[in-house]
Amino acid sequence: RAARQATTTIPIVFIAAGDPVGSGLVASLARPGGNITGMSFDAGPEINGRQLQLLVETVPNVSRVGVLWNPTNLFLMSYWIETQVAARALGLTPQSVEVQDPNEFESAFAAMTRERADALIVLSDIFATFHRRRIADLAAKHRLAAVYGHRLYVEAGGLMAYGPILPYMFQRAATYVDKILKGAKPADLPVEQPTRFELVINLKTAKALGLTIP
Numbered sequence: 001r002a003a004r005q006a007t008t009t010i011p012i013v014f015i016a017a018g019d020p021v022g023s024g025l026v027a028s029l030a031r032p033g034g035n036i037t038g039m040s041f042d043a044g045p046e047i048n049g050r051q052l053q054l055l056v057e058t059v060p061n062v063s064r065v066g067v068l069w070n071p072t073n074l075f076l077m078s079y080w081i082e083t084q085v086a087a088r089a090l091g092l093t094p095q096s097v098e099v100q101d102p103n104e105f106e107s108a109f110a111a112m113t114r115e116r117a118d119a120l121i122v123l124s125d126i127f128a129t130f131h132r133r134r135i136a137d138l139a140a141k142h143r144l145a146a147v148y149g150h151r152l153y154v155e156a157g158g159l160m161a162y163g164p165i166l167p168y169m170f171q172r173a174a175t176y177v178d179k180i181l182k183g184a185k186p187a188d189l190p191v192e193q194p195t196r197f198e199l200v201i202n203l204k205t206a207k208a209l210g211l212t213i214p
Helices: 002-006 047-058 074-089 102-114 126-130 132-141 151-155 166-181 203-208
Strands: 012-017 036-040 064-069 093-098 119-122 145-148 160-164 197-201
Touching: 012 166, 036 166, 047 074, 047 119, 047 145, 047 160, 064 074, 074 093, 093 102, 102 132, 126 132, 132 145, 132 151, 132 203, 145 151, 151 160, 151 197, 160 166
Parallel strands: 012 036, 064 093, 064 119, 119 145, 145 160
Antiparallel strands: 160 197
């Protein structure tokens, strides 16, 4: 957004923007308009259903799932709604755990412990990603098996992640830069949504939780 405010003429390519339309970066995904285009991280809220399914397949007898998310990010509201629907379809009880300040993480995990959550799903945004190591550490401390939106959480010690392949998105962004340098206009390059996904598991964390990966 800072770059957008600085220029309306120099081409800008973004990588892994959560909600480029809602945040006002582009007019639409198909026709960005203006001088900005790039890669959207948004795979659609239904991806959380797949993440919950993987959690059910991995954690025996899971019944109550904490849902950690940032309520100040309006982009995540549809994800929270879809997560509730998906959880109930799998026979799970979702527990909303809202965190918008780093000082709230401890109390959030304490609340999940009080409510006897069996597992955790984190709705990923830049706030959660920035604090991924702390989230993973607290999940381990409270012995909560957790699923996340991309591999950076797993590399920080989280149990598992299912989501877009971030390095591939960086590579795709480079092709957009190449096209622009050869004369293409950002306004004519549709914003690309994720097309390649990966499941990543931290076997060390699984072992510490006493889980056997099928």
